[in-house]
Amino acid sequence: MNDILVLPLILYVPLAVFYLAVTVSAYRRKRLHQAADYFLIFYLALSFVEMLVLTLACLGILEIFIPPVKGNLPRYELLLLAGLFLNLSLLLFQKKGPGWTWLSLSLAWLLAVILLDINVFALPNVLWFGLPGGVYGIYRQHLSLVALLVGWGGLIIATGIFLRKTHRTARTVFIKNRVKYWAGALVVFSGGSLLIFFQIEQVGSLLLFLAALAIAYIVRTYRLPDLKVLAYKLISAALAGLLSLLLFTFGFLLGERLLGGYSWYQPVLSSVAMALMLLFSYNPLLEKTREIVQILTGEIYDRDRALREYSKSISSILEIDLLSTVAVGLISEALDLVGGALFLVDEMEVGVGASGWRLRGVKGMGDTLPNLDILTENNIFARIFAGEQRPLTQAEIELSPNFQTLPENVALWLHALDVEVFIPIHTQSEWVGLFALAPKHSGASYSHEDLELLETFADQTAVALQNARLVESLTRVNNEFRNAYAAMEAVHEKLERIERTKSDFISIASHELRTPLTVMNGYTQMLSSDDDLMENSYYAELIKGLLGGAERLHEIIESMLDVAKIDSRALELRTQPVSLDSVLQRIGRAFESDIHSRELSLVYEGLDDIPKIYGDPQSLEKVFSNLLSNAIKYTPNGGTITIGGRYIPTSAGLLEWEGVEIVVSDTGIGIDPHVQQEIFTRFYQSGDVSLHSSGKTKFKAGGAGLGLAVVQGVVEAHGGRVWVESLGRDEKNFPGSDFHIILPLRQPAYDADIFE
Numbered sequence: 177m178n179d180i181l182v183l184p185l186i187l188y189v190p191l192a193v194f195y196l197a198v199t200v201s202a203y204r205r206k207r208l209h210q211a212a213d214y215f216l217i218f219y220l221a222l223s224f225v226e227m228l229v230l231t232l233a234c235l236g237i238l239e240i241f242i243p244p245v246k247g248n249l250p251r252y253e254l255l256l257l258a259g260l261f262l263n264l265s266l267l268l269f270q271k272k273g274p275g276w277t278w279l280s281l282s283l284a285w286l287l288a289v290i291l292l293d294i295n296v297f298a299l300p301n302v303l304w305f306g307l308p309g310g311v312y313g314i315y316r317q318h319l320s321l322v323a324l325l326v327g328w329g330g331l332i333i334a335t336g337i338f339l340r341k342t343h344r345t346a347r348t349v350f351i352k353n354r355v356k357y358w359a360g361a362l363v364v365f366s367g368g369s370l371l372i373f374f375q376i377e378q379v380g381s382l383l384l385f386l387a388a389l390a391i392a393y394i395v396r397t398y399r400l401p402d403l404k405v406l407a408y409k410l411i412s413a414a415l416a417g418l419l420s421l422l423l424f425t426f427g428f429l430l431g432e433r434l435l436g437g438y439s440w441y442q443p444v445l446s447s448v449a450m451a452l453m454l455l456f457s458y459n460p461l462l463e464k465t466r467e468i469v470q471i472l473t474g475e476i477y478d479r480d481r482a483l484r485e486y487s488k489s490i491s492s493i494l495e496i497d498l499l500s501t502v503a504v505g506l507i508s509e510a511l512d513l514v515g516g517a518l519f520l521v522d523e524m525e526v527g528v529g530a531s532g533w534r535l536r537g538v539k540g541m542g543d544t545l546p547n548l549d550i551l552t553e554n555n556i557f558a559r560i561f562a563g564e565q566r567p568l569t570q571a572e573i574e575l576s577p578n579f580q581t582l583p584e585n586v587a588l589w590l591h592a593l594d595v596e597v598f599i600p601i602h603t604q605s606e607w608v609g610l611f612a613l614a615p616k617h618s619g620a621s622y623s624h625e626d627l628e629l630l631e632t633f634a635d636q637t638a639v640a641l642q643n644a645r646l647v648e649s650l651t652r653v654n655n656e657f658r659n660a661y662a663a664m665e666a667v668h669e670k671l672e673r674i675e676r677t678k679s680d681f682i683s684i685a686s687h688e689l690r691t692p693l694t695v696m697n698g699y700t701q702m703l704s705s706d707d708d709l710m711e712n713s714y715y716a717e718l719i720k721g722l723l724g725g726a727e728r729l730h731e732i733i734e735s736m737l738d739v740a741k742i743d744s745r746a747l748e749l750r751t752q753p754v755s756l757d758s759v760l761q762r763i764g765r766a767f768e769s770d771i772h773s774r775e776l777s778l779v780y781e782g783l784d785d786i787p788k789i790y791g792d793p794q795s796l797e798k799v800f801s802n803l804l805s806n807a808i809k810y811t812p813n814g815g816t817i818t819i820g821g822r823y824i825p826t827s828a829g830l831l832e833w834e835g836v837e838i839v840v841s842d843t844g845i846g847i848d849p850h851v852q853q854e855i856f857t858r859f860y861q862s863g864d865v866s867l868h869s870s871g872k873t874k875f876k877a878g879g880a881g882l883g884l885a886v887v888q889g890v891v892e893a894h895g896g897r898v899w900v901e902s903l904g905r906d907e908k909n910f911p912g913s914d915f916h917i918i919l920p921l922r923q924p925a926y927d928a929d930i931f932e
């Protein structure tokens with residue numbers, strides 16, 4: 177083996193091994209359906225082949241196998257690699273299909289070069305061209321090299337033009353940053369290739385290797401560090417290194433100066449001690465240098481101060497809009513952003529057992545902030561924000577295949593926002609908000625540190641956001657309550673108006689009807705006292721009918737007048753001691769014929785024992801005759817009506833004073849519990865109005881609906897109470913009703929002694 181070739185071998189073999197390792201690792205980590213990954217593997221494998229060829233060339237094995245092409249063999253791959261580079265660029269930045277065109281073109285070109293090399297067309301070794309300045313000759317082998325260079329150069333230039341265009345049209349700084357990285361890789365690749373073309377193969381292949389590593393890194397990584405940040409880091413490291421060196425030298429010299437005179441002083445030991453000291457102080461030194469570099473270049477924000485200020489400012493805000501404005505404002509200021517927005521997230525059911533989220537924009541980068549109506553559980557955004565709870569960058573959205581097919585509403589929403597990064601806001605258990613942040617003013621991309629800071633901001637926002645949302649929903653409930661209350665007030669007022677109209681009507685109608693009725697009554701009386709007429713049975717019947725009708729009308733008008741008086745609180749009681757027993761007996765007798773005709777029985781119980789009360793006998797008569805007539809009306813033939821009474825001492829607690837209780841019970845149809853209070857209001861009718869008949873005591877005869885209103889009015893005017901008890905209305909089983917009336921023995925205006 178030739179001695180000179182050992183050196184390149186030391187380089188090519190490890191490079192080949194590296195390529196192989198990187199290819200295998202890329203293959204194992206490939207993402208299905210992503211063409212760029214396959215092209216990358218292809219690229220790395222081809223680079224491996226390139227190293228293999230160079231190794232074989234060093235070993236002299238190539239000469240045995242393929243003598244005619246051996247000279248250009250390492251360069252063939254360069255053409256293919258350039259084709260692949262262009263293809264990868266298209267894939268990365270256009271997200272189109274694999275784009276075989278360029279690869280096929282480079283393959284065809286390569287084929288032509290190979291044909292030229294093996295001289296299929298049997299061309300002479302030197303080709304002569306007649307040009308205006310004379311005749312020139314070129315070696316056939318050189319011609320193929322030129323062809324290779326032209327093809328390769330064409331591909332590199334095409335890639336360069338494409339990258340320039342992509343950089344100009346890129347919508348986000350992420351993409352621009354990526355293009356910059358990629359362009360760097362292109363420059364290194366081109367340099368390496370050129371060196372190989374001109375046979376400086378060792379350095380060339382080293383550059384190619386660097387380019388391959390860069391390519392693999394860029395294809396595989398979504399979040400590339402900002403180039404500026406990278407530069408800061410490099411400068412800081414260099415400065416820190418320089419400083420360490422200075423410190424070392426200075427320390428060493430100082431040691432020599434101070435201790436050099438002593439016999440035990442050992443320069444070696446002193447330098448080891450210095451080195452150890454520097455070892456421990458290097459990291460803090462580096463940190464400080466980095467900070468200083470960033471402060472000097474105006475790139476740093478004081479992270480802790482920003483955080484403190486942020487939490488102080490937002491913690492007491494309870495209004496969502498304000499919270500959003502302040503939070504987004506402070507974040508934009510801290511990171512020097514163009515703008516940002518806050519979205520509120522509401523979880524909701526979107527089907528059986530499936531949940532989704534609704535995103536409501538609070539403050540926008542523009543005036544209108546689009547809402548995102550439904551983000552279903554299986555959507556990639558929901559998976560990242562709600563599940564993985566991590567930030568999402570625009571670069572990932574544009575480059576990751578997971579985002580290639582988005583539901584239309586999500587795609588539209590995304591398109592309407594110029595967002596560089598999304599930061600979800602989480603409380604312990606739920607996803608409550610989302611920051612959508614625009615690019616930085618400087619155009620620099622978000623660094624890893626930025627994202628970490630933003631996540632801390634988001635954590636601090638969570639509690640404030642939850643409080644503000646709570647207040648928001650409380651305010652909403654409060655408003656709803658206020659509206660409902662206002663509506664209720666309006667209804668109440670309307671009801672009062674109707675009530676007033678009702679009492680006006682009653683009062684006017686009863687007064688207006690009374691006069692003609694009196695006239696009619698007078699004339700009917702006159703007719704009935706005319707013996708000649710009464711002798712004629714036909715006229716007698718007519719007159720009797722007229723008299724009955726007039727009496728019924730009179731009663732109704734009386735009730736109306738009573739109700740009108742009760743309404744206007746003008747009911748006057750002419751009170752005197754009254755024996756309820758005799759009042760009730762009298763009423764019973766008045767209804768005797770009706771009770772008889774309806775085959776009912778009327779029973780009195782315990783009335784003899786009750787004391788006299790102080791009251792208005794006429795009004796009380798109306799009370800009990802209304803109750804008795806109702807009992808008759810609503811009890812079927814054969815039933816029983818019981819009127820019971822008892823004395824109530826003060827100790828019973830039913831009234832302020834001692835009193836009596838009268839209960840009128842029947843075995844009739846009963847009353848529904850939910851109308852038991854309403855029946856005491858004026859005009860209340862529970863039955864069918866069409867069943868009304870003029871008969872006062874027919875079964876379920878119906879009436880004007882005034883009777884119980886008069887009962888209640890009179891009883892309450894006496895300082896008493898009335899209510900009804902019944903199991904319910906049932907026209908088959910007849911549960912019956914019990915009307916309870918409690919009246920005090922005394923009226924406030926009178927003295928107790930009167931009873932003695």
Ligand code: ADP
Pocket residue numbers: 802806807810842844845846847855860861862863878879880881882883884885913
């Ligand atoms: P009306 O003149 O229509 O009987 P009331 O004010 O006396 O008017 O009674 C109101 C309503 O109360 C009646 O329409 C009836 O439905 C119900 N009611 C009153 N008394 C009884 C009773 N003893 N049994 C069943 N229902 C009754």
